[in-house]
Amino acid sequence: MAISKALIAALFLSLFVRHDLVQATETNQVTSNSVSYTTPKKKMDCGGACDARCILSSRPRLCKRACGTCCARCNCVPPGTSGNLESCACYANMTTQNNKRKCP
Incomplete structure (x- = not known):
């Protein structure tokens, strides 16, 4: 009889834990569906x-x-042959080892 009570308690506990996991998964799916994803930027033609x-x-x-x-x-x-660095901050802030601007 003691084994059956322990077995019932273990089953009840496992069902309770499984129910919580299912609810957590459903909540994450709802949250992830409501987030808007941006498409990654395409690589630009650096050569051109x-x-x-x-x-x-x-x-x-x-x-x-x-x-x-x-x-x-x-x-x-x-854009252009010089200047206009405000349009690309990463490009403008890159420096050499001597703290000179790297990018032309």
């Missing part, structure tokens, strides 16, 4: 953007190499 950025540079190969590194890390290149 850096070609346009470095076209007037006195050292275009060096400019394109630095620009390509910055573009790959930031996924943006400011």
